Amino acid sequence: MSRMKLVLVGNGMAGIRTLEELLKAAPEQYDITVFGDEPHPNYNRIMLSPVLAGEQTVEQIILNGRDWYAAHGITLHTGKRVVKIDRTRRVVEADDGDGGKIIAGYDRLLLATGSKPFILPVPGADLEGVVGFRDIADVERMIEASTSHRHAVVIGGGLLGLEAANGLKARGMEVSVVHIAPWLLERQLDEPAARLLQQSLEAKGLKFLLEKQTAEILPASLSPSPSPEGGGEQRVGALRFKDGTEVPADLVVMAVGIRPNTALAESAGLLCNRGLVVTDTLQSATDPRIYAVGECVSHRGVAYGLVAPLFEQAKVCANHLAEHGVARYQGSLTSTKLKVTGIDLFSAGDFMGGQDTESLVFSDAAAGTYKKLVIKDNKLVGACIYGDTIDGTWYFDLLREGTDISQFRKTILFGQHHLGDSGHGPAERVAALPDTAEICGCNGVCKGTIVAAIRDLKLFTLDEVKAHTKASASCGSCTGLVEAVLAHTVGGNYSAAPSKKPLCKCTEHSHDDVIAAIRDQELKSMDAVFQALEWSTPDGCATCRPAVNYYLLARWPAEYQDDAQSRFINERAHGNIQKDGSFSVVPRMWGGLTNPRELRAIADVAEKFKVPEVKVTGGQRIDLFGVKKEDLPAMWKDLSDAGFVSGHAYGKALRTVKTCVGSQWCRFGTQDSTGLGVKLEQLTWGSWMPHKFKLAVSGCPRNCAEATIKDFGVVCVESGYELHVGGNGGIKVRVTDLLCRVETEAQVMEYCGAYTQLYREEAHYLERTAPWVERVGLNHIKAKIVDDAAGRAALYERFKFGQQFAQIDPWKERAEGTAAHEFQPIRIVANPVPA
């Protein structure tokens, strides 16, 4: 069988990323040929600024060396420009640089021709010393100029222009930045933020000429008087503006924007409109054999210039080239978080605002901090931050998720106080941290290790950093910091996560997509889900299987058969695995109440099975540590005979209801908190949840049961009961929000069941109630639980229906022989065999 031929035109980041994704998905499918008009293999274009500034070398920014192409059998033509596509014969024709031609035939053609700097059409634009800022050749010209000339003028006060100016200044030139708009970075910043930026850049020695329009570029000998030579290889000498003023210039860098490079596509008759027009499958609208990715592309009218969207396109395009045919590119929401000469900026969305929006502004010019948040209909629609950008990713999440912010509108400007920062505190900027600062406390990863990995292994995304360094791979609380280190190190055009987060690497679909499909398409088995949603793996992975198993169980409690092999070991063995492979056992004690008979039974069990350690837990239960797995069923039988059921201390499930002594004994108690706790635990035990779920009932506002850091907390008062939701201790302590007040115990039970069911139906697997409440907003929960009596009753009914199937004690079942193979090893005494 002969392989199909794939030709890639454009040897840059988007095209090569597509090949990398393709080689992962279908390594044997194509004979691949790559044409690039630059003489270099694929390099990291984002890092041109550090090269210009002398912080890195060209060799350091090469992403794929020539050995990579060779190792994958890819034919590479560098320094060869493709000049013609013959779509009828399906061949491309390249200029070999010596007057000859290179011809390559294709079955599929991938165009990734990128973009070109826009050169102002003014007289003198073709003079020697007028350059763009786009590729290694431009940078080499600029560095060369810096060694022999003095005055540099950068036209354009955008991202690229400021980075060029910074680099040239670092190379010792006098640099002026000319900008047509009234303030710098007008596409990323509003005026007050831009003024702060300008001040700090001026302090570094840069000069700014704002609201200046370039009229003409003058050759050295024509300035001030006309030269007799004229034309040819004359060097630039000055710049003249429309208002008649002039500045000296030995080097002019044009950084006024980029244009999609579509000349080749247009000559081949492909539809172009400010970019090569592509479909959601990244095929040319004109010729489906031709794919295109990167800056040359126009998708739904948008051309992207940041890395993250291009990589999303690469992934989708590779999926189709590999003929899996399931992925769709639906556009990207981008944010800019960048580092210009040691200054942190972040902006996203509609940060200017308009007539129908409101703005919240925090400004401290002396400290160099400015924050502006734009709000519309109680949702964040734009953000512009200068100075302390640690909360940028949080704001971007709020913006992307469309979270209702009305509950924390008063404090939103001060940032996410409990943003994961491993205790470094938001004030401590990532840039200022020493290399030895520990970023990830779980896995002991310090900043220097992360930075080295990003540089040496050429990492771009949070997932890649996680895989290679393990930073933020465990509890995830340092994710914000790791992302900040990534943004700081990659600098330039780093942009945050993709618009939609897939559930795992087996699928393009998000948690919400899967939940909706299981509900709407009535999918009732794991295989049905994998088929309907076109999973890329035959039986999923350790991330998606437990999630899908939970979603099926939560939606179809009567019909779906729980899949033990899709459960994490703790839930499969109904005990907590410890670091030595032994297990711990926690019997349920309703509301934390016990009695001498129960305590005696636990003591007997502990002695009989030689339990090495017995401890009281934070949730008012007794924990037996160090139990061998094969002893578990026998131990459970004894506990079961004494009346105990599983405490589910090991599960994504209802854990405990913590109580104080309440009105029966306490002189302050207002209601029977212990009795209510027992009733709540009897209602909710055995229920599987997206994550662990804890309750508490306090008998008075002194709150001895710590009900305000629980997933659902009840605080008794004289007139009834306060219901609190969405709290937790742990990594990020979050105090609950007050849901409402009710008058009777029966109401507490109904509200509790309904709220629990809403969480079970809507939250993402492994999302605790605290982040869930923050994501959907308290108003959403109030609307469903407090305001809608019929909806609340229906949720409560669904919860109770599911409990019929959930409240079967797993310990008793296993003590009676269920899943015996799980607990019993096969023991073999082998006869000594001759070697």
Place this chain on the structure above:
Amino acid sequence: MNDWIPIASLEDIPRQGCRIVELEHDDMLNRIAVFRTVTDHIHAVRDKCPHRGGPLSQGIVHGGQVTCPLHSWKIDLASGEAVLPDKGCARTYATKVEGGRVYLRVAQA
């Protein structure tokens, strides 16, 4: 040389699951995890993750890999190698299935 040890019938090992075989051999106790994949392939691997010694037998089996329950390293069951970017290797043992019986070979190299 017939040193294949019969250990169980295929049905004794749950699909996408594992059984631990404790093999007493020359006064040594070997804990070997015998996996059955979704496609009914059988693989035997020493029950010790090359990372920090976690019990691989207790992990979730997906495709031809198992994810260690302690720190989520993925181990390729056929080779015992950790999936990149993690690096390490768990010892593997030869297996075969004949007439519905699973055999294991703990040959000395």
